[in-house]
Amino acid sequence: MAQPSKIRSLADAVALIKDGDVVAIGGHTARRHPMALMREIIRQGRKDLHVVGWNNGIDMDMLVGAGCVSTVETSYVGIGSFGLARNFRRACETDGLRVIEHSETTAMDRFRAASIGLPLFPSKTGLGTDLPSTNPHLKPFTDPFTGETWMAVEAIRPDVAIVHAHTADEQGNVQLDPERWHDNSPDVMIARSARTVIVSVEQIVSEETVMSRPIDTILPRTDVTCIVEAPYGAHPCCCDARYDYDLEHLGRYHEATASQSGFAEWLADYVTGPADHWAYLEKIGARRLMEVSMKRTTR
Amino acid sequence: MATNDYSLAELLTVCVSRELEDGGQGFIGLGTGGRAFTMAVGVPSVAAELARRHRGIDFTTQYGVTFEPDLKKTPANFADPYLLAWPSKAQVRVEECLEYFRRGKMTVGFTSGAQIDRRGNLNTVCIGSHDKPKVRLVGPIAQSDHCTYAKYTFVMMVQDPRVFVPKLDFRSALGHGDAAGDRRRLGVPGGGPRKVFTDLAIWGFDADGDMRVETLHPGATREDVVRTVGFDVVFADDLGATPAPTPEELRLIREEIDPEGLFLEARIA
């Protein structure tokens, strides 16, 4: 068939991201963030990124701690039950990191608007709060039909979106498992809002696999720039039914980020030390990866 | 069973349960652990089930994307793979789940915050200035949405003068604003906070949107309340005692709804 392969190496895919880019991050809280891509962003020393998401955790905290970020735009940055995101907190409290505050719906609405080609999306959230004071993308307006006050959420068009999914074929048709968790749906809006879309997947599968269940395709290849195979690519986040959070690792991360130097050591151990994703997985070790694995059958 | 032998969580559960309305829908977030879990997840969950069983009302619970899960088959761990397998009536897409707020379907949102003021406005963003905060918190999450769209919200929090403050450092979620009629004036559709359930008391709001203590829990005094609140406390003229659970309510909670203490004793990992 004539369709070209969209498979790229991790390094080549991340090279598409430039210093200063607006980068949208898929996944949320500690779920299915594209961690392998983000570790590679740190390895390649990307700077001055404006990172956007709708609900974030270790993903943004790690990028912020590694000095890749100048602006954060989201509704949440925390490490789940472990508590506050310490790199993020330190960057805000001592370095004056710029944070553009969103609520969950407005954070999604800006992707939603862009993904369906609208300049803005109307909302009620944010009215009467301090959110617009930090967020130039929220502006009250009057409904021309009723005269009612609404909040306009401005569409966002990120330079790059990075998303982690379950499977894709060589041509870039991206699928999620049939038992996918519905919290994944904003990833589709995130991807469709961006100019360049990089998707890492647990496994690259045959065209036959994709075609046997087209309903599982969340992003047809036309929505996707390139595909990277990165098994356990969301680790230490969970990946829906495939593997669980690595709580031990997240706990160790949270402890390490108590100080800048602790985080620097952690970065050297787990991000800049390992040459690539495979070396990272070797570092985590087969035992740990198998322990967090929930469902390994590919049938 | 002695009726004076019950926990704070059981007391709050029964109080919340009695407030829930027939035909209502309640949104319960799952993002917390420890003591906050009991307040934010445990009490509302058991309260809704208690209201259904004890009062016979029709009430829909929504845990994020999951509708009406089977509490009898609650997983011992709320990690995603287990949540995914939790038997429930529906799992919807996440933007749809928040659209129940926007569409005005949400009767009650259970919410909380790091700071609350006497008008029920909430802060989950930062302590200190926004640009150079003393403490950076997690961010607005969906609290702003709850407080904007739900028919009303129930705020669940523990009293502390650093939490019940005269002025928020950052207003991430709108309560009753600054003055009477603010919500209507701003075009905000929901009704805002109706009750604040704490470890010491149950608070309500007067017609102008000012918070006032309506009942004190057994053993709690006016002084306890004043000492743990950073603004001037108003007590309702008809200040009463928080009504105790009945033996039947306690039996239902302990024997049928939450026998293993998963919810009220936060035994869920």
Added chain:
Amino acid sequence: MTSSGKLIPLEEVPRFFRDGMSLTAGGFAHSHQPMALLRELIRSGAKNLTLMGVAECWVAEFLAAAGVLDRAYFSNFMFEGFGRCRQFSEGVEAGRIEVEDHSHFGMVCRLQASALGLPFMPMRAMAGTDIVAVPGFEPAEEKSSFIASPFGNGHVTAVSPLKPDVAIIHAARADRLGNVQLFGTTSVVEEQARAAGTVIVSAEEIVETDVIRRQPELTIIPGLMVDAVVHLPYGAHPTGVYGYYEHDADHLGAYYAASRSSGDVRDFLRCWVRDMPDHWAYLDAVGMAKLMSLRTDPALGYARREGAHA
């Protein structure tokens, strides 16, 4: 029963092993041989073993290479696509290993006789050949007998039961109660498990019993027949497990090359079996990149090769 039920760690498996025991192992050629259990068996030092096998080439070959195999009742041991099992063959040629030959169906029927509690199993094959005429270590009359049907409708070969002391099986998934499921071809696992005195199962995944109950048609061994379950992801490596990963042709090739010299094969066994601290170290040594590359494709059933279907 404790909450862990029959689930035990790999280190506890050797308590089921004895010098001189007879053994049968699941699998067929490149598929689902219980390799991690076998490596633990070799590490345990159990010796003078008797194997009752069908086509479990790695099991036979490793036991022979480790010098712990005395006898084999079997039908065919070869590395398909590579060639014969050299260490096993050389052991036979040197007289170190005694063999008793069968056709596949002959082995299957002997195990079936045990499984069904019968004194013999009638069958059609093997008649008229040296398989029944030329004895190995077993007297010919104890192995088979050409008998007239009591119904006057011809003759059949009756084969005697074989009852292995221990069966080691690797499967797809199991629960803590020992209910075992296997996707894909099931080789002789059902007969082996029913024939054996003790059944030890390792599984790729440990699942809740509810998962088993949802698809009971996949259960190949019910818990009532199982003595111990061990959770061993990639426990069949370098053979494959249908629905999870396929055989590791590179590893197989490396072994096959090493098996040409006794020194190389000793080194191979030292490196991959004797000096390997545990199963996790083994997987780390194979490497995540290799293990991930072996994962099967959902629709194909085997590992997709880049460009193969574009």
Added chain:
Amino acid sequence: MRELDPRREISPDERMAVAAAREIHDGDVAFIGTGLPMVAAYLAKATHAPGVRLVFESGIVDPEPRELAMGVGDYKLAHGSTKIAGTAYALSLLQGGRVDIGFLGTAEIDAFGNLNSTVIGAYRKPRVRLPGSGGANDIASMAKRFVTICRMDRRRFVEKLQYLTTPGFLTGPGAREAAGLPGAGPVRVITDLAILGFDPETNRLRVEELYPGISLDAVRAQCGFDLGEAGSIGEAPVPTPGQLHLLRDVIDPEGIYIGPKRA
């Protein structure tokens, strides 16, 4: 279809695969082993016998494999199968009389088509220990007919087997019946020089077809026993360009079982 490389000669394996495929009739149930039989079965299914139902001793029933397998335990073989079972089930199809044709290879063959795949030398102290019967004895005993595929030389075509693993006609007419073997026995021996069959009177091997350029004497010279009188000798099938394309470009493009690497 791309142009065949004119410099690449047709290999003996290719000739044998094409001849073996011809033995499979559309609608047959065929019991297939590793190697050339697998190639022949893929070829038959892709050409004149799309309705062939393949069975493999690992427990695979009626698959539609797309890629050549490394053996019957290889999951490539299971693709598209209508049933996946165990070895006992697959073999019971033989005993139940459900299998029309089987294919075998061998280390030794005698004039009655009996085969040895067990030992060279004495059984209890062999010079070379071979893999053993496997399903070979079962196929030869119980399939309705079977075909042997092997190259021809005097060490393989022997007067007396060193071990009789697999029954052809055993000692001659009536011997299979006396042994209670249900199948009709061997029908064809496909070699690199000629295609042989069995005299219905004597049950002994005889030449039936010769490949172009091969003389009857050349065949006799490679055979360790008397091949008897040949009847009317036909011409063995020469692979067509279409068959060669399938073998080289579709079925075994890497030359696992046929082609230059093996030649």
